[in-house]
Amino acid sequence: MNAPSKPFRFVSSNRRVREDRRFVAGKGRYVADIVLPDMLHVALVASQYPAARIVSIDSSQALAADGVHAVLTGEDLAAATDPLMNGLDTPRVKRYPLAVDQARYSGEWVAAVVADSRALAEDAAELVRVDYDPVAHVVDVEEAMGSGSPLVHPAHGTNVLLDKTFNWGEVDRHFSEAAHQLDFRVTWGRNSTVPIETFGVVAQWDPWAEMLDVWASIQMPKYSDQIARALRIPLNKVRVHQDVDVGGSYGVKRGIKHTVLAAHLARTLGRPVRLIEDRLENMRAGDAHGPERIFDVSVAYETDGRIRSMKMRATDNVGAYAGRAPFQLGKPIGAIVGPYRIESVRYQARSVMTNKTVQEAVRGFGQSPTNYAIETAVDKVAAALGMDRLEVRRRNFIESDQFPYLIPSGTRYDSGDYHTVARKVVDAIDYKALIEERDRLRGEGLLAGIGIASCLEPSGGNSSFEPLLNEKNETTTWMDSCRINVDGLGYVTATIHTTSAGQGHETLTSTVLGEVLEIDPERIQIVRPDTLSSLPSNSPVGSRMAIMLGGAAFKAAEKLKQQLVAIGAHRLGCEADDARYEAGAVIAPDGKRIEWAELVNIAHRRYHDLPPGMTPGLEATHIMQVPTGGKLPEDGRVQMYPCHSFEFHMLLVAIDPVLGKPEIRRYVIGHDCGTVINPHIVKGMTLGGIAHGLGAALLEEFAYDAEGQLLAQSFMDYLLPSSHEVPHVEIVHHCTPSPFTVFGQKGSGESGYLGAPAAISGAINDAVRHLGIGFHSLPIRISAIGDTVAEASDTLKKD
Amino acid sequence: MKVELNVNDRMVEIDVEPRKTLLDALRDDLRLTGTHTGCEHGVCGACTVLVDGAPVRACLMLAVQSDGHEITTIEGLAPAPGELSVLQDAFCETHGMQCGYCTPGMILTAHALLQKNVTPSREEIVDAISGNICRCTGYGQIVEAIEFAAERLARANEPRAAAAE
Known part of the structure; x- marks a missing residue:
């Protein structure tokens, strides 16, 4: 940490x-x-079969x-585009925005109808006749x-996309x-995050400039790269408006298939095309379901509660295609022992396809299930062991004097x-x-239980x-950037190079x-250039922006400050x-000073x-590498993320x-994400994460x-927590600054969500343990609790 | 067919298909895009508008049904361009949102609550917003915003000395 x-x-x-000001006025600018x-x-047009050959359309x-301009089939689209990118090396698992020859899950898009209005397009979609086998x-x-x-x-x-076993340490000996x-x-x-705004994209092709313009509801690293590849056009002909x-x-808002489809249509029809999911x-077909995972776990432990070793096999049902989702088995490797001193781990990661909707990245990228x-x-x-659950955790916690702490993976x-937060x-x-x-x-006469969970939030998205999971992939950087410009009247404008989905990046950057510049953040304008005017960004994934965008902004501001000091010192x-620099002025050792306005005037x-x-001019740019990143894996081990919130x-x-309806009577979370940049934002992330975890x-x-x-x-069947279900949550703060970030900040975008499911499951199991029952799969539905408890009570009575 | 709507105290005439929802008419025909499309089946509350002062899901009402009613959208809540209502300002104060997508519906629902109940309890607030789904916040800072707005509105009419305490 090099904080001031x-x-x-x-x-x-x-x-x-x-950002809030525009949202409360209804002046947000969403894709729709x-x-x-x-x-x-x-x-x-969607397939009603989970698996069927498409005989004819x-x-x-x-x-x-009325009003119909085109009907596009998978065959037509596949002839004009390249398959969408796979994360793993699985070239025979081809995926296009529309099914080609065969539909592989119920709801998969088979054809697209383009019309003057969405209503007319829907009317006509019902008239497309698909003969399935x-x-x-x-x-x-x-x-x-x-x-x-x-x-x-x-x-x-x-059907297996990935089956890889890692041995970290002497697992057999410890067992x-x-x-x-x-x-x-x-x-x-x-389950998934299911945002209230569905995914949407608007694409426009200018045949004279040969330029594709895209507006989308997107959170996707290297989004425009993938569009360009699939459409076989140069990347500098894809302009994504951020x-x-x-x-x-x-x-979840990855939307590559939607964008390739809409862009292709815009190009062939010569008119802007909009695709907004209903x-x-x-x-069913946004390809945005989250992990569905079976864990087979063995642990070796001592009589005093110390856990020595763990074997974990995670089997993930990724659905019908291989996107980026299999990597969700990889990220948890960076915190595979949680906050505990587990000495060795054997981890088998299996990613398997079925005829279900495709899985996509979901908050935590596989960490919350793990x-x-x-x-x-x-x-x-x-x-x-008949021990208190809190005590077992305490006995296994990594001690505060053991950091930096190397885990087996x-x-x-x-x-x-961890002890202090607990x-x-x-x-x-x-x-x-x-x-x-x-x-x-x-x-x-109530069933009552206490739940406890302690876990980490690996952050800084690398x-x-x-x-680690694909040897052909040699990515060792996941940079982010910021550029600051001080204009001729002395006003500061800075750029961020990604879209945001409520994380408050404009507030983060200006703060x-x-x-660093010691000026009122309110005076700093934040803008988002389109991708052709942007510096590299890898978008807000992996709880990274406080660290990476915050870090890039900090470093750029330091560079700007150096320029100001050089100008001032020369003049003085x-x-x-x-x-020295102080609140916009440069001061010589003798106390003479030059103010901001004059520094700007000189520049x-x-x-x-x-x-x-x-x-001349006053401009500074910084492209930041992920702290601690940069190395390829060795022997199945790699430094995953730089920072670890608790x-x-x-x-x-x-x-x-x-x-059988659970009611949460009290909920306290202790949270340590190092230095908090904006307390409102971190609080909201944590409370929202717990609500999501409760779901x-x-x-x-x-x-x-x-x-x-x-x-x-629909939302009649897929139940989102309302204000009735989400309890009042109390947050207890602690701050252990990270040594690897500019202010000591860590990530918080997944906070709450990473531990809430475990904690709530633990509470329910504590409540029913005396009945000799337990719940070992999520979600633990009201109906399951009611039925299982009734059955167990009947059995107890009979005995 | 032609419909005459009273939206945000302004009379407008639009020509819509009978099947068009109020939501689509507001967004497409009147370009009032602060009203958001969420589920289009009446569960999420993102499209909430006020019809004669009561919160209504604009996705479940046809444009032709709203002829003759007073409709308030989020665009009708700010007292003047650039000036927030007490409730809108309270949402900013507590950061009662993240992505902002459910926010207009949430604020209109809360506005309707505060119009009829100036001192709502926490339970009454939770109850009032239970038909508006927010995926970002877990509702904590939304409830705080409504509590804060109620408090400010209540104190606004108190004698100056008391209000300054």
Whole structure:
């Protein structure tokens, strides 16, 4: 950390979030608000079969309908474009925006209808006649791995995309030495972040300039690269407009297939084309479902509660195509032991295709499911030993004097003080009193349980998991950038090079610049150039922007400050090393000073007063490499992310045994993400993350039936937590600065979500343990609790 | 067919298909894009507008049904361009949003609550906004915003000395 020695002026203070002003007035600029002259609209024809050969498509009636301009089939599109990119080296798993020859999941887009309005396009979509030949399908992941299973992509020869085992440390020795071991299976249900804004894109092709303009609701690293590749056009002919507000994403707004489709249509029809998913298209074919994962876990532990070693097999059902999703098994490797001193790990990562909707990146990129498995292991060790779950965690925590701490899989954790954060939560909630309250509720005839979870938020989004899981991928940088310009009147404008989905990047950047330049952040304008005018960015993924955009802004501001000092010192007749910068002025050792306005004037107008060799104007740029990044993996080990935030959850749940409905009576989270840049933003991320985690734990699932049909196709079936379900949450703060970032900040974009499912699951299992039952798959639905409890109670009565 | 709408105290006449929702008419015909499309089946509340002062889901109402009613959208809430209402300002003060997509509907719902209940309890606020889904915030700072706005509105009419306490 190279934070200024002075106390912060703007960083960590409760300043307003500047983006909010436009949102409360209804003046956000979302993709659906962008209307271009002569714009056409797309509706999709979807397969009703989970697996079927496409025999023929008859578009004649649709083409004859009012206002219809085109009907595009997969065959036509595939002839004009290259397949969408796979993350892994699986060239025979080809994917196009529209199904080619075969539909591979129910809801998959088979044809696109383009018309003057969305309503007319929908009308005509119903007139497209597709002749299907249904073939055998598979939706169960273990069945899909069996030898007799139908193949989702016969050309690939298997449904398995990835099956890789890592051995980090002496797993066998630790297992044979340890006094005890236990095994279990838990399952993370298929859910997603399901933003309230569906994905949308508007594409326009200028045939004279041969330029593709794109406006999209996007959160995707290297988005324009992928569009250019698929459309076979140069990257400098793709201009993505980044001044589009994204109505929520939390990882999923990737939209490559939508964009390639809309762009191709715009190009061939010579008119702007808009494709905005409706909710059904979003839920069944937006290709934005999250992980669906079975964990088979064994842990070896001692009688005092110390966990020596862990074997984890994660089997992930990625759905019908291989996108970026298999990497979600890779990122958790960077925190595979959680906050614990587990000495060795064997990790088997299996990514398997089935005839379900395609999986995409979801908040945490696979970390929250993994944390759920690790935390379940800790609870089970405690139960097996008859120990308190808090005590088992304490005995396994990495100690604050052990940082930087190297975990078996090759990542060095930067910093933390887990004992202190846990103690603060225990004090805030009064753990003893909480146990008494739980027991009192039990005395009243309710089921009551306490949940505990402690976990890490790896942050600073690197992509080390790519070369780790795909040897052909040699990516070792995941940079982000900022450029500052001081204009001729002395006003500051800075750029950010990505879209945002509510993370407050304009506030982040202006706060950091204000802090370094010692000027009011409100006076700093933040703009988002289009991608052709942008510096490299890898978008806000992996809890990275406070670290990476904040870091780039800081470094750019430092460079700008150096220029100002050089100009001032030259004018004052002293050495730059002897002059100092203060709130926009440069001061010589003798106290003489030059103010901001004059420094700007010299830079912009008085070349004769500039130090020799200095270029005129005032501009600074910084492209930042991820701290600690830059190396390829060795022996299956790699430094994953640079920073590691910590969270400790504790809650009390009460359940009416007849209804089975869990009610969270108290929820406290301890959160340490180092130096907080904007407290409002971090608080919102944490509370929102817990709400999202509650959904994953109790409500949300993209359930399928055996026929391969998605059962949750609307918000009547896919249950999003409302204000009734989300409890009041108390946050306890702690700050352990990261040594690797400019202010000591760490990431917080996934906070709350990473531990809430584990904590809530733990609370429910604590509530029902005395009945001899347990819940080992998420979501734990009200109906499941009610039914299982009733059955167990009947059995107990009979006994 | 022709419909005469009273939107944000302005009479407008539009020609719409009978099947067109109020949501689509507001967005496409009147270019009032502050009203957002979320689920289009009446669950998420992103399209909430006020019809005669009561929160209504514009995706479940046809444009032709709103003929003769007073419709308020988020664009009708600010007292003047660039000037926020007390409630809008309170959402900024507590950061009662992230991506801003559910925010117009949420604010209109809260506005309707505060119009009829100047001292809502936490439970009443939670109840009032339970039909508006927010995926970003977990509702905490939204509830705080509405509480804060209620407090400010209540104090606005108190004698100056008391208000300054």
